[in-house]
Amino acid sequence: MSVIRILLADDHAVLRAGLIALLNARPDMEVVGEAADGGELLPLAEQIVPDIILLDLTMPRLGGLEVLPLLRQRVPTARVLVLTMHNEESYLRQALKAGANGYVLKKAADVELIAAIQAVMRGEMYVHSSLTKALLDDGLATAVAPKSETDSWETLSEREQETLRLVALGHTSKEIADQIGVSAKTVETYRARGMEKLGLRSRAALVRFALARGLLG
């Protein structure tokens, strides 16, 4: 089995040194280059064409998220494993969208990094376990078809429909009261009754419902 050639991009020199020591200690891995930011990384990657690039997201000048698509384009054979402090799902999504092959959190670097590199080299995608749930939720969310609530909407009175439509559009109760010519108290009543009939529990749920029904156009 040939040695995995690794290019390391992280702005923190002490961490780089630690990682180099960790990786070079293994017989099957070798760090062939290091860069402190995205600007430094790009030409280096083009020059040495590594097997895998360990990429930090937060770097001065050109950050990880900006440099990722460029790497995909210019060094398509190199796999990119993101190594970052950020445990937020949105970073994960952005990184995967930009073409990362894996996502490892720095807090788990000591124990997971080697396994992640090996998994990515096998052609798998590696994502830190605390973040996989979010990806599953994304898939599920699109898989669940919006329920049809056409009939319950038709059971609402005209006033209730108008009130709910205006609530979903983001108007205050006072604005709605002025617009349809009743008191704010009555608006609250219409709204509560309409939501009850539709089985909606919050304003956000109402907005989603209105979007699905196309009431906001």
Place this chain on the structure above:
Amino acid sequence: MFNSPFFTYFWRFAGAFSVRSKIMGIVVALALLLGVGITVQVRAVFLYTLEERLQEQGVSVARDVAARATDMILVNDLFALYQLLEETRNNNPDLRYAFVVGQDGSVLAHTFGVGFPTELIEQNVPRGDDHHQTILLETDEGPVWDTAVPIFDGRAGYARVGFSENSIQTSIARLTSQIVLTTVLVSAIGIVAAAGLTWIVTRPILQLKEAAEAVGQRDFSQRLDPWANDEIGQLTTAFNRMTVELAQAEQERAEREQLRSQLLEKVIAAQEEERRRIARELHDETGQALTSLMVRLQMMNELCANPELKTQVEGLRQLAAQTLEGVHNLSVELRPSVLDDLGLTAALERYIQEYRRHTAVEVDLVVLGLEERLPAPMETALYRIVQESLTNIARHAQAETASVLLERRPDRVRAIIEDDGVGFDPLAANNGERLGLYGMRERAELLNGQLTIESSPGQGATIYIEVPL
């Protein structure tokens, strides 16, 4: 005196009319009162005087007839007697009748022509020693003053004359109509004068009223021209001085407010910048150093042959990992780097995820039309407002669900945070809450936006923020 119930009652009555009505009413009432008073008095005096003169005339004419009739009766010259009566009647236009009664009670001569009213004789019969006797007869032609004078001390009968009051009545009627006409005329002049006076008095007052209303609407540019140096003119001058003072105070207030707002903006920006710097420092420097520490300890762990030392190193590694976790959380709490790197939506998603983990409130976030990033100060402000709102909900609202809506329209961004909790009276919120709401409002206003709160106890609460783009 001004506190007495009577005065209060009077003032409630008088206050119900406008100044115009009051002045006009007083003038007309005075004119009418004067007219009626003068009419009554003049009529009384006039009537009394004329009646007295009529009586005197009656006595004098009757005595004249009696004196001149004496000889005629004694010689029984009835024709001369008749002529005497006719002559007397021609000389006195008010004389209604005259007749002479003989000693035996028969009428010797009279001025009635045909048909002498015989019942007239008993009405007034003088005694022989009377100088004269006058009575008032109510006839169907009006009141008549009837005077009887004995002739030759009653030995030759008596003479009777009757003077009609009709001409007096006519004079008084004419006089009355003259006075009434004058009264009406004076009243009309009075009304015109009162209208003029009212106009003079009320015009500047109405102007003052309009100007005061404008000042009430915060228009301090109002200046009025004092017409005269009377009380109203002084009021106008005082009013002008007041608006000048108010305009000055308003300007000072606006300047202070602007300074305060600038200062606040600076403080908020500085605070955010400081938080960002510390968060970044924690994240980049401390975090990276801890990570390298962990990596090196792991290496040591792998290289170490001594099992006891291996356990020690593993313990240190775990400590470093925990510290890293703590530092990272602190950094995110101070200011999430997501907000700068990925924008408001991602930052709110992260915050709400964290929030759900720590509270029992089910938060639902809906973001519409925010594919592109908003200006950084706006993102920060909206993030902090939502954060503060959700913190308040967790702390006070006892809500089951909360909604966070974020919508970008072509010209503005609207955020709504709503919960189904216990609600509160926005005007009666306690000091801590009010300060929090105030801070949120300030953040919105620094972006020229506005924040509206709708809530009442038991009805949940909704906070609307609208910021122009």
